[in-house]
Amino acid sequence: MSDPRALEVLRRVFGYESFRGDQRAIVDHVIAGGDALVLMPTGGGKSLCYQVPSLVRAGTGVVVSPLIALMQDQVDALTELGVRAAFLNSTQDWREAREVEQAFVNGELDLLYVAPERLLTDRCQQLLDRGRIALFAIDEAHCVSQWGHDFRPEYMGLSLLHERWPDVPRIALTATATEHTRAEIAQRLKLDEAEHFVASFDRPNIRYRIVEKNEVRKQLLEFIRAEHMGDSGVVYALSRARVEETADFLCHQGINALPYHAGLSPQVRAENQSRFLREDGIVMVATIAFGMGIDKPDVRFVAHIDLPKSVEGYYQETGRGGRDGLPASAWLAYGLQDVVQQRRMIDESQGDETFKRRLGQHLDAMLGLCETVECRRVRLLNYFGQTISACGNCDVCLEPPEAWDGTVAAQKVLSAVYRLAKERGQRYGAGHIIDILRGKSTERVAQYGHESLSVFGVGADLSESAWRGVLRQLLAKGLLQVDHDGYGTLALTEGSRAVLKGEYQLMLRRESPKAARAARGTRAKPQAVELPASAQALFEDLRAWRGEVAREHGVPAYVIFHDATLREIALSEPDSLDALGHISGVGARKLEAYGEDILERVAAHAAG
Structure with missing residues (x-):
């Protein structure tokens, strides 16, 4: 039976009228004390699956998150909602850490974020023994898979959660996992009795396109100028040198681009990531070291200028576009040299024959996606065991190859x-x-x-x-x-x-002649539903107001409100707090903090 407290929290705190897909079943299962393994695409609402139970169950929800750099933004977003959230990581001095520890022991936190490395220390485990734990959430759980694209050795130690706190429910979450990877996650995290919830992997708002590589930097520039000028985007490259060269090239062509890779200093990486999250229109050129856990909802394109090593990696990376549900592009340039290079890298890798064979299988699946004559989305989702009909929103469907x-x-x-x-x-x-x-x-x-x-x-x-x-x-x-x-x-x-x-x-x-021409020139941009002129003007005014508030609070603009929420406000023009409170994404805390300001702007707009 559904727990009524869950829906009340969803509406009051997060401002959503109802759960989506499997969210309700997952939330009820965890509230009741059950373990869960959740596979849900990026933008599908995974975080609510542990945030809501953490607010309903007694105690503090402990979230294992692999990226220290993003904890601050996650905590900021929850604080804006009125949730008592904090983190423990190496960026804090001893005084800040002690305050957080004391708040946890006193039962004054709803959610506490920790990195796996810290969780595995005796000090952190002894701290958790002194407080009350509502649940453990293991985010980005695919990091435990040795065959995955984001393997983190420290995740291997998280089986201790079951051993040390056997009565605390655990929920492991990831956006990408084949059946094999899913079994590996369950086995390594000791989630043998956990219920599996596998949502649809389909992201229908993303338009997939793969083009033949030919002067790739020029192709990338033409793609951005024709379809995404001024938009936020991510460009993935395999090497650090290629990242630096591409970011520099785009900057010289008038694109606001920043580099991100493991060879940069932590300070530069953190600064570039912060700018990407907080400013509009930044293009981040990065290795796969960037992106996991990024909550920025308005990334309008993800481009790959080198062939990804696996379908799982490709899906995870492209999924960072269009988290707000609005149209986004996944663009990949791929050529003969990519295949030669990837095959050579596998041959030269240090693993045994089993390891090399698995890498070869990953590459074969990626090549199959690139060379398919059927719908890209059909092929992509079939890799994860899901069957759909042709999507009508990929290059193969729109311009069928011969x-x-x-x-x-x-x-x-x-x-x-x-x-x-x-x-x-x-x-x-x-x-x-x-x-x-x-x-x-x-x-x-x-x-x-x-x-x-x-x-x-x-x-x-x-x-x-x-x-x-x-x-x-x-x-x-x-x-x-x-x-x-x-x-x-x-x-x-x-x-x-x-x-x-x-x-x-x-x-x-x-390629069809039409597709070949399109690869060299311009092409129709995936369009969101256009707002009427009047609503568009109000939407832009609300975005400007949101930007000012975000700067005052020192948080990314989307932490205040998502574009989708501002679009709905612009269309419905609410004239009361009650009407505003029924708009998706406007919870009680935000209604109290920003409601009057928004209504004033709506009224001023209506008055001309």
């Missing part, structure tokens, strides 16, 4: 690789192979006498870009491989023989 018989083209490539492999001691990459196929008499082709090869010039009918597409897809399908020589040399595989013998038809993917 499938063509690439059997003969593949045979030409494989024949060239076979003939070059006979030359001992020489190494030839993709560019040289393409030159031979297209009959280009380069200095290197002439030097090695490759004009005399029977495959020289047999591929003059296809462009260099088309041949790169063929090579890329042969690598993705396992019909070519990167040799273990460390130079990116291409070699045949077990599957190559069947293609060379013509034993089956090989269908390949080719």
Whole structure:
């Protein structure tokens, strides 16, 4: 039976009229003392699943959060709601830490955030023994998976929660986990008896697009200028050097971009992250070191200029866009060199063969998503065990690629690789192979006498870009491989023989002419539902007011109100506190703190 206190807290504190999806079932289960493993997409409302029970149950909810840098913002947001929240981490001096510890022991906190490293110390465990714990929430629980993209060794010690406090309910939460990762989380955290709640992974407001990489910085700039100029966004790159170069390039092109990677000092990282959270229109160029736990709701695009290593990582990173439910873009540029580089990195990794095989499986799944001729979202969600129909909001649905018989083209490539492999001691990459196929008499082709090869010039009918597409897809399908020589040399595989013998038809993917043109130029931006002119003016006025309040309070603007809440106010033009209080996102504390100011602005707008 549902606990009525949960809905009362949801309405009074958070300003929402009802729970969404599985939230109610999860909240009731935890309030009743049950353990839970929750998989819910970014922006799906995971935090409410432990915040509401923490406010209903006696004691303090202890939240294990992996990122110290974000605890302050999480606590600020709860404080704005009137929730008694605090954190314990290394940024505090001993006096601040002692005040928080005493507040916990005295029962004066609703929520306490701690990093896993601190939780594992004897001092912290002894502190928790002195107070009353309502529940343990383990956020970003995928960090416990050794096969995951964000593995944190300290998470492995969190099984002690069950051993030391067996009667305290635990809720582990993550946005991404395959069935295998889910089982690993449950096993490592000793959540064997926990009920699993798996929400839909679909984020229908995100438009997925993958383009062929060709002068990627220029492509990225065109994408931002055409679709997201002035918007907040995140650009992911694999290396620190690439992050620095891209951020610098965007800045010189008039884009307000900042770098973020582990090689920067903690002070610079914290400062850049703070600016991204608090200012509008910042583009953060980062390695995957950035993003986990980021609550910024109005990130309008997430771009990848290098191929992600796994579908889980890609989904987690793209999910940081559009948390407010408004339209957002997930844009990825991917090319032949990405495949060669990733295969080489796997070969050179320090793990055993099992580890390398698992990395290869992750990469194969990511390549399958890139090369699919079916709906991106169908393929993406199928990876997590969910079946949907075509979405109508990805590049494949909007501009379907063409499938063509690439059997003969593949045979030409494989024949060239076979003939070059006979030359001992020489190494030839993709560019040289393409030159031979297209009959280009380069200095290197002439030097090695490759004009005399029977495959020289047999591929003059296809462009260099088309041949790169063929090579890329042969690598993705396992019909070519990167040799273990460390130079990116291409070699045949077990599957190559069947293609060379013509034993089956090989269908390949080719961009439609419309998609190819769009990749080089402008394209329709995913649009939110447009506000009427009058409501738009009020919305902008409310955003300006929100910015002033946020600066006074020293918090990000979205901590005061989300854009979605301000849009609803602008559309409905409430004329009383009671009417304002029924708008989603306006809880009792915010109604008391800001209600009169908002009504004054609405009335002034109505009066012209």
